[in-house]
Amino acid sequence: MSIFFEFLGWIGTFLIVYSYYKNSQKGSKFPKKTYLYLNILGSLLISLNILDKGAYPALVLQVAWVAISLKSLYNK
Numbered sequence: 001m002s003i004f005f006e007f008l009g010w011i012g013t014f015l016i017v018y019s020y021y022k023n024s025q026k027g028s029k030f031p032k033k034t035y036l037y038l039n040i041l042g043s044l045l046i047s048l049n050i051l052d053k054g055a056y057p058a059l060v061l062q063v064a065w066v067a068i069s070l071k072s073l074y075n076k
Helices: 002-024 032-053 056-074
Strands: none
Touching: 002 032, 032 056
């Protein structure tokens, strides 16, 4: 199953980098909610890879990333 979780981790990484890139473009009309949803999904996918590898300190970062994004969505 490890290759499957590796693949999910790469997809999650792409989603976070893509959303950050789109959000940071000057004059971008990238919706903030889309940015937050992509962050949440990307972090969850990366978290699955982290759990598979047993890299628990990195998991704390992903949980924080999801929590911050969810709080931002809730405050909208």
